[in-house]
Amino acid sequence: MTQDELKALVGQAALQYVQPGSVVGVGTGSTVNKFIDALATVKDTIRGAVSSSVASTARLQAHGIPVFDAAEVTSIPVYIDGADEIDAAGNMVKGGGAALTREKIVADLAERFICIADESKLVDVMGRFPLPVEVIPMAAAQVARRFQAAYGGDATLRQGVVTDNGNHILDVRGLQITDPLAMETEVNQWPGVVTVGIFARHKARVCLLGTASGVRTITY
Numbered sequence: 119m120t121q122d123e124l125k126a127l128v129g130q131a132a133l134q135y136v137q138p139g140s141v142v143g144v145g146t147g148s149t150v151n152k153f154i155d156a157l158a159t160v161k162d163t164i165r166g167a168v169s170s171s172v173a174s175t176a177r178l179q180a181h182g183i184p185v186f187d188a189a190e191v192t193s194i195p196v197y198i199d200g201a202d203e204i205d206a207a208g209n210m211v212k213g214g215g216a217a218l219t220r221e222k223i224v225a226d227l228a229e230r231f232i233c234i235a236d237e238s239k240l241v242d243v244m245g246r247f248p249l250p251v252e253v254i255p256m257a258a259a260q261v262a263r264r265f266q267a268a269y270g271g272d273a274t275l276r277q278g279v280v281t282d283n284g285n286h287i288l289d290v291r292g293l294q295i296t297d298p299l300a301m302e303t304e305v306n307q308w309p310g311v312v313t314v315g316i317f318a319r320h321k322a323r324v325c326l327l328g329t330a331s332g333v334r335t336i337t338y
């Protein structure tokens with residue numbers, strides 16, 4: 119199976135977590151796009167979605183799925199999103215699509231994070247994928263220096279990218295994220311950091327992993 123087919127497989131499988139009559143939390147990315155397309159086939163059974171990006175909102179609306187503002191809902195049963203890396207405990211690195219801040223906001227509204235990913239995303243220790251960090255533009259160089267001093271990480275500005283919130287993205291290479299919760303907690307406190315792409319406080323409760331032999335369900 120191709121990577122695209124694996125993404126479609128888990129996007130379809132995620133429908134089993136969609137509760138009738140509910141508002142569904144929807145992430146961002148190529149795997150989530152498959153989920154959105156699958157969600158469109160059951161759109162008459164749900165109230166709508168809360169979206170984590172301008173791109174996902176456009177795709178949901180193109181399918182005729184009502185999109186609610188995050189401020190209009192207080193709680194949602196599930197948030198369904200992809201990941202750039204996921205470890206054996208359900209911690210994730212996210213933000214490859216630069217939507218990490220809104221992703222964390224919508225994940226925070228949800229009772230359960232359902233991660234959908236192809237098997238290439240499963241790692242022993244996160245850090246192989248460059249860690250995305252959304253920063254206030256004036257703080258980018260300062261945050262980059264701090265990553266080098268604190269973790270030996272090499273941060274570069276993602277060229278030509280402005281987030282949906284008007285900020286910039288640093289991609290940090292050379293990290294070994296052995297304690298995701300500690301790193302998330304510390305980096306989030308640095309002035310100028312909007313969101314670090316470590317999801318340890320909002321880790322996955324279920325991962326639907328696309329493999330050559332089908333969907334593997336991992337619960338945490």
Ligand SMILES: O=C(CO)[C@H](O)[C@H](O)COP(=O)(O)O
Pocket residue numbers: 145146147148149150199200201202211212213214215216217218221
């Ligand atoms: O965090 C994300 C976007 O900010 C995505 O979920 C992550 O990059 C995975 O994307 P894809 O499904 O395209 O591999």
